[in-house]
Amino acid sequence: MSFKEKLFFALATFGLSISFILLAQLHTNPFRVPAFSGIPICYVYGNAYIAIILSELLKRSFLSRLLASAGFTVGLMISAYFLFVWIKFGGSARVFPAEIFGVKTVYADFFIFAALLVLRIIKKP
Numbered sequence: 001m002s003f004k005e006k007l008f009f010a011l012a013t014f015g016l017s018i019s020f021i022l023l024a025q026l027h028t029n030p031f032r033v034p035a036f037s038g039i040p041i042c043y044v045y046g047n048a049y050i051a052i053i054l055s056e057l058l059k060r061s062f063l064s065r066l067l068a069s070a071g072f073t074v075g076l077m078i079s080a081y082f083l084f085v086w087i088k089f090g091g092s093a094r095v096f097p098a099e100i101f102g103v104k105t106v107y108a109d110f111f112i113f114a115a116l117l118v119l120r121i122i123k124k125p
Helices: 003-028 041-057 062-089 105-123
Strands: none
Touching: 003 041, 003 105, 041 062, 041 105, 062 105
16 A cells, blocks of 8 residues: 555545544534534535545445545535635634634645545546
8 A cells, every 4th residue: 555545544534533523522512513404514524534435445436436526526515615604704603613633623624625635636547
């Protein structure tokens, strides 16, 4: 396994663990986990990370490309939306998103999805 693949799986696993931490915070303080159409984003992000990980584990096939496309599209679009909302309305809306290691999860998830996409593009033969 190459360094890029190890980094890819490490980032994807870290992103999935962020989703689990958000899930735990959802049960202790539901106001710190934003929702998209009534669904907490920890579920959406978790499913996107699982789809991305599964797409890498499967052999090159239609299903692998479908999972990767779905995972990256959903993950990047939802995280970009919440990043925009936080930057535009964060202070005035009195929104306090969850933090992990002092970094707001809206930043962490967007940059993890973007880094995974870049690593996937670079890794292609």
